Amino acid sequence: MKSNSGSRTAGVDGQTIQDFEEDLGGNLESLAKELKSQSYDPKPVRRTYIPKGDDEERPLGIPTIKDRIVQEALRMVLEPIWESNFSDRSFGFRPNRRTMDAINTTKMVIATSLEARWVIDADVKGFFDNVDHGTLGKILQDRITDRKMLKLIWDFLKAGIMEDGTYRHSTLGTPQGGIVSPVLANIYLNRLDQWAKEWTDIPKGEKRKRRENGKGNWEFVRYADDFLFLTNGTKKRANRMKERIGDFVDEELNLTLSEKKTKIVHASDGFEFLGYNLQLTENGGARLTIPKEAEKELRRKVEQATDGGTEISVRRKIGGLNAILRGWANYYKYANDSSDVLGSLDYFTWRQTADWLARKYKCSSKYLVERKLESANPLRIKGQTLYTMAGDSDRYNEGMREKGHPYLRGSEIKRESFPNADPGLANAERREGWRDARWEALERDEWECQECGKNLGPGTAQVHHIRPYRGYDSTEEANRLENLKSLCPGCHKEIEGKCICH
Template identity: 30%
Template sequence: MIQQAIAQVISPYFEPLFSPHSYGYRPHKRASQAVNHVQSCVKQGYKTAVDIDLSKFFDEVNHDMLMNRVGRKVKDKALMRLLGKYLRAGIAERETGLWFESTKGVPQGGPLSPLLSNILLDELDKKLTYKHLKFARYADDIIILVKTKSEGLIIQREITAFITQRLKLKVNESKSRVGPVSGSKFLGFTFRYAQVQIHEQALKKFKANVRELTNRNWGISMTLQIHKLTQYLRGWGHYYLIANAYQLTVDLDHWIRRRIRMCYWRQWRKPRTKVRSLMKLGVSERLAIACGITSKGPCRSSKTKGINIALGNDYLASQGLVSLKDIWINIHYGR
């Protein structure tokens, strides 16, 4: 409640002054807008990316510097004292979970820390704007776009020095790079042939989460399992499927349905239960028996004719399973 109150008072002083290319945690700004802006820059010929990785950004924010930035606009002394107490309240060490006071770092998880990060990094935005650079920033995720690698290397050195010396933040040089935008990762996306694509790391994480949600040994009802999976798919889809990914969604839908069929097969367990369940779902007795008594495991069984008849796409949809392809079509064509 206190964080929210401070944020509501401070925000009007700074929000109108923020860069239009700062997209994180701002009214009427979304990650998709940042991604679309980068795509637009790539289409204009800015195909070299300067990726600057801020090392443990929220842990490294200098309190004195942040208070100075806020104090330039906010003259309410009581409010500034309250903000100072909030910052000095301490942060939890990630490795041990122990709480300790510090002269740097912003507690994460509330509505105030994103605003404070934007206030501090607004000076970086203004530096980039002054140099007439193409860029997008979402909180501490920053990408700068230039036309040549030689230009990018110069910009990288200059901006890294600005961040470390002026803003007193750390840059992870091992993760920072200058190179083709197709090798960049920005908000989980990359850009190839001026098209937005889902980054391979984001896709790998997605598949790992789906595997966990379709664990055949979970021990919950299929209704609940499909419900939890669908919740995840909707959230992931509405974020990532702004990408050029139609064929990918077709392939992922096929893979997800096969995993769901494996879950059904594992839950039915006994051959008699399998045969009865298949027949109840419209499979002929002969085919149901052939499927039910097979020695094939869940993976191979999920590809058989009988199971695909019983647990077809329409049936799984009737149980609430959402299609990523349908989400993609709705995002891109509104139907």
Template identity: 40%
Template sequence: MKPKKKSKLRNAEYYDIQDVLDELYEKSKSGCIFADLMSVITSEENIKLAYRNIKKNKGSKTPGTDGKTIADLEKWRTEALIKHIRRKLAFYQPQAVRRVEIPKPNGKKRPLGIPTIMDRLIQQCIYQILEPIAEAKFHERNNGFRPNRSVEHAIAQVYKMIQTQHLYYVIDIDIKSFFDNVQHGKLLKQLWTLGIRDKRLLKIISVMLKAEIAGVGFPEKGTPQGGIISPLLANIVLNELDWWIASQWETIPTRKEHKGKTLKTGTVDRSRVYEVLRRSSNLKECFIVRYADDFKIFCRYKNEAKRLYRATQMWLKDRLGLEISEEKSKIVNLKKNYSEFLGFKIKAHRKGNKRSGKSRYTVKSNVSDKALSKIKEKAKEQIKLIRTPKNLKEEALHINLYNSLVVGAHNYYCIATHVNKDFDKIAFHVRKKIYINLRQKLEKQGEFQYDYLRAKYGKSKEVRFIHGKTLVPIGYVQHKNPMDKKKCINKFTPQGRQEIHKMLERVNLKTLHYLMRNPIPNRSIEYNDNRLSLYCAMQGKCAITGRILEVGEIHCHHKIPIRNGGTDKYDNLLIIAEDVHILLHATNSETIREYLRNLCLDLKQRQKLNKYRQILGLAEI
């Protein structure tokens, strides 16, 4: 399982607001009502945290309708920005949202709504406070747009339904344009039901939902994809569906209380409860697994699946005002057919008999046909670009992009049981393309630049090199069993955070892939290569503070500046956080005071910092 993106967790601790978030989570878990959240939302600590989280976001450089980006926010003094946010929230009116359409695999376009950078900052302030309250109320098998949740967890839950629960009928429901059809009034009522009863806040959210879309007008329904708060609001809408399905079976109380066994993961085994329900009631067994608006409902029998299909269709229409696509929605017998979910196609495969004589079924999963075709075409396109670069620097960039594509696909799809066969099919076509286009450049001997690639692909006989750069073999992928999330992992409890921090002791692959795809322009190949190597060697941590670094805050410092005869060699570079880099070069006493106050360096960290300041000829601090 790939390491989680946790800079936001570190930031919350950094700005001393974690205790507040923990308290909100616990109170929400206990059913408390929140009538005054605006005082927390407009607190200095929350606004500072929001700014930091926005700054690290890759989308912070995307302009809204006013043309401004994070670079414009950076010019504000801290105190002035805090006052401005508070003033805006007192009488909030968002600016128009910029509409952008991005192509979908089916040829259609998905509309995105990009708020202005100031409105994104305000949304982040609200998001940070709503998240712990909502997290306490969300269902365990809701996996999308949530902290510490991933596609792997959703797939693991699907596998469990087939192999452990032996549920072979699945209801696939496709909601028509879900994000565009969210009912504003219903959403506000759902927030009220969750305990969010600060009327000022609800008014602000209502105004956000109705923000003008440039060139389109004022929406009467929907939550625009592209807004920071939109995924959370979408989850709140469908949370009611999760618990409605759960109320049909898994949360029904039995006459006698049966305490389930707590497993190592922290999950409670309720199999005894389900056994009692099967014997003592005529209720229909069903479970939901959801990732964003993509969900599956598992049933035991076909007639039960048919009834639940219609009931769910009516419930979505009556309760949430949402229509389903009859053409795309269906009931699948997993013993006979595949069901697609999140880029995988999954079925139940017969594998001998049990001792009782009944057939035994296990999961058979593959990469979906659409995904296979997409990976193959993207890989072939990238190989063409490697063939005809303008120079070695451009060639290195395209090799990195190809490797990033391949490694990313391997990491995502390795949980398919037949991933090896699927990538063999892709490799058959891609190898031909490589031979035709790159055979004169390919070398069998070479050195891996990055330890991560050596560990993952070092045993493959298909690894090739181009001018010393590794070309990752697309057909070499190893299957791994998907693991469900440990219940104890939780960013809003001290014990849960300890578990998260343990997982952060590894290189964040998502960040590594981003660095591979986005070299620093106008820098040498050596610089960009060594930047990647240093990131891996430091396990993604700042060399001064030891803090885990994320996209947007990774800086590569020259110990001896280029102007003073320094080079881009590995030994002359240092991976550090952006704020540490500013402090390292700072000469203004006010800047030094501000960054020292924010960073809270201990003696050892300050000594490290001063060591590199001395090399630059700057005074110790």
């Protein structure tokens, strides 16, 4: 929980995780006593909004630090209990599963195992805000008999929302942003998953008869509240199934399908799922492409990042852009059109960044390229390199990960098409985190040795950990800005000699 960047965000009590750590032992002991005596009282979540597309916003509930700790403990108890019962076709918010597993399963269903032609793209209206507490309580009681735990979950559901200083009681929903909300959502929608098996898990002989009689067979894929039913039957039968789904969601889950967003499409016309466009090709394959709206959204973000003032440092500007670009490229690198799209977006980002730099240095673009940039392609200035997305195109390596029960040893499912794990990934991420922390310290210290006052350059600047690594639980803690000091090589060597434990 601590490694999550959201840990620095306070709930309604104004306390951050750093505040909580000031008396960590005492705070945890006090929390344990409250839980044992059943006097623990969850606080309302602080409602805030984050952008979603051009004009929309998504509500987010921010619990207090104490509530997050208790919710994480609840998640650790609930997840292993239900994981054995969850469907293989459920991919969201589960250990060892990711969005690409759901996308690849859908792709496989379209192109090979089912040759699906019609797709029901279902959307539950405001799922997280409309989860029925009574229905969820009954589902939980099927597996949990401990009244204390049930009461604790109930108290969280009923804790309410604080928005702009106004309290609102919660009668429905699980707040988006709560640590335990995703597992509760999967527990709730597992009823839908099990119902779907009545249509998907039928004997091979029966499947063959249905196909020969023109009735068609069904497949199902779900990621959180976004789910698909796919069939090689007729559109008429797809329409009937859509009605059945609507009835089940209404009668068994006390939810409603969105009439506007739930639609039936032919696989050859293409449909969007989890940010990708999937389409059945003429030769019977399946094609993954990047939706135009996703491209527009990235261009909008880059424009916003480069349209502002020029007082921010080059390191911070390019670092911020790189964070956006890396995340986007990492998600869309598996698309069939990734090379072309990412290359086009790279050029757009290069132009936007170059224009911002020209404004910052009050020079022409030509002068910037000829005199200021250390490299034009890729763009590099003051030791900072603008990330190039096209280099991440990897559409031929989008295989599914191994999946088994995350809480049972030896349950992995062996596959031949899984991508190789990158053993250097974790180390690369750590190096990148240290590089960012190092540059932040150097800029704070204005590239000056904090011992002798010498001016530092890229080749001479060194950053020292005031308190050694071994004094911390993680590299993230050791690399905090307040623990770093800019030094010249001579002063660094002298300090290291005095502190051989570093």
